[in-house]
Amino acid sequence: MIGMGRIIRSGERVALSHYHLDAEQWSAMLSAPGATLPLMSCWADDGRAYVLLLEGDRPLLASTSVEDRRYLAPSSRFAGAEWGERVAYDLYGVEAMDARGNGAPALDEGGWTSTWPLSSRPGPAAGGLRPLAGSHLLRPEQTGLSGPLEFSFDVLKGKIRNVDVCAGGAHRGVVSRLLGRTPEEAMPLVSRMTAGGFVAHPLAFARAVAQARGLIPGAGIRDVWMALLEIERVSLHLFDMARTARGVDAELLATHCDHAREAIARACAEQGVSRRLMDMVSCDGFREGLEIVPLAQAVHAAMQPRLAALEELHRVFAPRLDGFAVLDARLAERFAVGGVTGRASGRSMDMRRREAGMRLEALRATGSSQGDARAREGLRLAEIRDSLKLLERILGSIGLEDDEPAPDRTEEGIGVAEGARGDVWYWLRLKNGRIENLYVRDPGVALLPVLGAMLRGYPVSRVPAALGSIGLSPAGIAL
Amino acid sequence: MKIVSRTGPLSLLHAFMDATRSRAVVDGAVARRERPIGLYVLETGGCEGCFMEIESLNGSAFALEQAGFVCVSDPADADWLLLTGAVTRVCAEMVDRVWRAMPPGRSLIAVGACAVDGGPFPAGYATLGGLQALTPMRRSIAGCPPSPEDILRALQELAQA
Structure with missing residues (x-):
């Protein structure tokens, strides 16, 4: 049985803690038997998707190529990867396949001058702001935080059941x-x-x-x-x-x-x-x-x-x-x-x-x-x-x-x-x-x-x- | 501040006395007003440094109310809107919503470099780049971030003007 760390290290070492995996190795990493290494972060751009993991207290970075603007979603294995996948879609238009979650925008609430602004092929502007889903909203100015973050809630009998967050107001590029x-x-x-x-x-x-x-x-x-x-x-x-x-x-x-x-x-x-x-x-x-x-x-x-x-x-x-x-x-x-x-x-x-x-x-x-x-x-x-x-x-x-x-x-x-x-x-x-x-x-x-x-x-x-x-x-x- | 060094039943009383004894005071003469000027603070997409300095000013270490100001939590109670951070495109709607909720006679004040001209966050795909480019700016407080003393001093000068 080959663990997640060994699968990653079977890839091409491109830097001190960074291994580049082909599609097969990436898929094997996401379905590796045994323990899941803690995910510190997930991100993607036009060319590659990345997961930053911790092995003990040492970072281990794995990446794979993005093909046709798509990559196999790390969130299929790492629950915490969902936010990074949503951000990557908002900024680069690259899509995580088999992702968990609703895929709602993380940053792009509309109003930007272009869609996928960091992509090599950005799209036209989406127009006005998109309203958030949810039965109750907490506006950015009502959160008590130091910056603008918008929350939407599903509320039943006055109590919160579910929360969604959009951080577009604080995004400065x-x-x-x-x-x-x-x-x-x-x-x-x-x-x-x-x-x-x-x-x-x-x-x-x-x-x-x-x-x-x-x-x-x-x-x-x-x-x-x-x-x-x-x-x-x-x-x-x-x-x-x-x-x-x-x-x-x-x-x-x-x-x-x-x-x-x-x-x-x-x-x-x-x-x-x-x-x-x-x-x-x-x-x-x-x-x-x-x-x-x-x-x-x-x-x-x-x-x-x-x-x-x-x-x-x-x-x-x-x-x-x-x-x-x-x-x-x-x-x-x-x-x-x-x-x-x-x-x-x-x-x-x-x-x-x-x-x-x-x-x-x-x-x-x-x-x-x-x-x-x-x-x-x-x-x-x-x-x-x-x-x-x-x-x-x-x-x-x-x-x-x-x-x-x-x-x-x-x-x-x-x-x-x-x-x-x-x-x-x-x-x-x-x-x-x-x-x-x-x-x-x-x-x-x-x-x-x-x-x-x-x-x-x-x-x-x-x-x-x-x-x-x-x-x-x-x-x-x-x- | 005299520091509470003991524990036990009297410690809370001593802590209260310490906090009272070290209550901040305003330097210099303060123009008397019928009621304090209501300040509503809005962060619109910066590093949050200016917002946190205003939060410090509104805390116990400064005498904001003695100087004739009060931070309010409802724009309907506000006279001045203090805006911090570069204005992101998403936040423009929030600024408009808050501004329209304020009563007539309202004023807009940019606090910090980002709110004035975008600072390190000039206009881009997600930002509008500060108030200077959006509206005639007559009232602003420079700094990155300005200290609570700087902000208070500037507010007093603006109030006297």
Whole structure:
């Protein structure tokens, strides 16, 4: 019996973790006996369809050719592939055969200047906006999220039975704007993918670029990147905690989160960097003039004394979050839900653990794995404590050497960063030093297929509070 | 902020006192108005950074209401529409819907580079590229993203003008 991993590795190796499969091998992969490797993402363009899988904690990328604008649907095996197949149809007009789901548009709600805009053969514009199906709608401005995401629901006796999402309002055509640029030209835009990852997105991108170029960043750069990521984690966890707290009228907890987040922003500004650490990461390091030691010390000093109050207030208000918006452990595993939401449901995935030079002793956060809003809030708090410990460890041994060998230069790379809201992935291929192809996976995408189960049985009026507790970013999902 | 370092029955009271003691205040004189200016905030397709900074401004660390403003959740209660993000083609309808729901005397203010001219997201197949290209722009707040202090200061200047 040949497992999925071996079938993929029987294909042609085209990059460090990338195997190209012929149609027969692709079909065999999708019907391979035994365990299904966790799917991180699925996408397709005019030429190829891709699935990014995890084998252990290592990425494994499989691709196959798209023939006559069609390919065998990964969703026939990987339930989480459906969103990527719908996006690929909207952008490139390539069709997934034997796909599960209703095939409704993911991004193209009408109103674009062309159909299949990234295809080599785009079609004429479809005209006006298409109304969403479903008996109840939650308009983009009513979701309580930071960006436009439209929900439609099937509701029976006032309770949600089914959910569909369309992210067209937040789609800005980011990939089309990045193709053809050098990585250095692309970085300012990558740094503005989503405010839910001003550090995580450019960091994952920089790691993918380094792998494509056959480079390993030095230990000093690696540690600066780690420290920036932890500062961002603390700040965003506080933002999501405040939003969750306000969803259940825990205003006092939200107030303390607001003050703590603002104290971090001010500490950053006083150290001469942007409040939310925008434009700090570059392809080969970090912004000139960034002094990571005083920055990390200032953030640590601003945050550490506030933890006791936050923990006490969390204890007081946490019962209000009991059993709210539960994500079942089985679904978290099946759809590879990452970040706090996945870990609070018992999926023990944290991509920081595989990083070279990581001070593993600092990553101790454990807590409830009930999968509800209380577990998520408690875990955010625990992770803030861990982040401060990690900053201490990094400051204590900054630039500690590690024996990680540089990969061969293949002009293709995969990068990942464990952001505050989960694992951010970038895949890119360079040609003559410019981006020939690129794919971005924000952790919010993994949440879309589980929303129906999380929201089932609640009235539509409770949806904003539930969405707030999982830290969803429409900008990251739609790009 | 004095920090609560103890636990137990009194900790909640101390946390409340801390939050009260550190309540944000507005610098300088504030023009008195009969009622606060209602702000409705709408994100129309950016990175969400400006929207989140306005959310911070509307949180407890800033004195938005002392400065004479209040964020509202219904456009019918709003005087000013604060728009963040490049305007995507799909969101144009939402902007129109919200604008028409606002009462007469309404104003439109672009917050951040994307809302002004598209910033890194100029006009494309999915975006219209900011308000500057769509409507005469008299009120805008620059920055990528502007800080809550920048936004508040600009709002106060606009209110005085």
